[in-house]
Amino acid sequence: DTQMTQSPSSVSASVGDRVTITCRASQGISSWLAWYQQKPGKAPKLLIYAASSLQSGVPSRFSGSGSGTDFTLTISSLQPEDFAIYYCQQANSFPITFGQGTRLEIK
C-alpha cells in the first residue's frame, strides 16, 4: 500500500498569509495526487487533481505542484473561508489512500 504523509499536521496562519502544505508518498505515484478541503460537518471538496490541475470553480489562490513522491498545496493569500482541514489522496494504485490531514487554523 502507498502511505501518504502530510506535514505539518496543523498550522496557524492569518488572513492574507501564504501557506504551503506538503504531502509525501511512500512510493512514486507519478501525478496521481488530489487535494481536498473539508469543513466541519461537511463532505470533502475537491480542490486539485492530477497534482496541479485546478478543479472547476475553485479559486485561483489554490495551486498544487509536484510529482513522484513529493507534492505541495499552496494557498497564496488566505481568506477567512479557507480555514479548514486539507487532505491529499493518491490514486496511482489500489487501495486508494489519504493523508492524515492538515488542520489550518486562524492565528
Add this chain to the structure above:
Amino acid sequence: EVQLLESGGGLVQPGGSLRLSCAASGFTFRSYAMSWVRQAPGKGLEWVSAISVSGDNTYYADSVKGRFTISRDNSKNTLSLQMNSLRAEDTAVYYCAKGRQQGGYDAFDMWGQGTMVTVSS
C-alpha cells in the same frame, strides 16, 4: 444539479449487517466509477471500496475485504454497500463519491452528505 444522496445508516450491534444506498442524479451515472469513503468520528478520511462503470471490477480496503460488498444498478442510478460482520471500528460517516473522469478513479469530484453508521451494543 449533480447530487448524491446516501441512506441506510443507523445503529447496529457488533456482528450485524447494514446496507447503504446512494442515489445519484444530475449526471450519467453509468459512465462514472464510484466509491465509498468513510470517516470515523474526529478522524481522517479512509477509502473503503470502488466499483467500475459496469460493476465488473470491484476494489476494497483490506480493513473491509470479505465483509463488505459494493454494487451498482445503472438502471436505477444507485450505488450500494452491503456491510456484514460489522465491528466497532466500522463506526463512521460513510460517503459515496463520484469519480472525476469517466471510468477513472483519479479523484472524487462529487460527494454525498454522508450517512452515519454506529456499531455498538
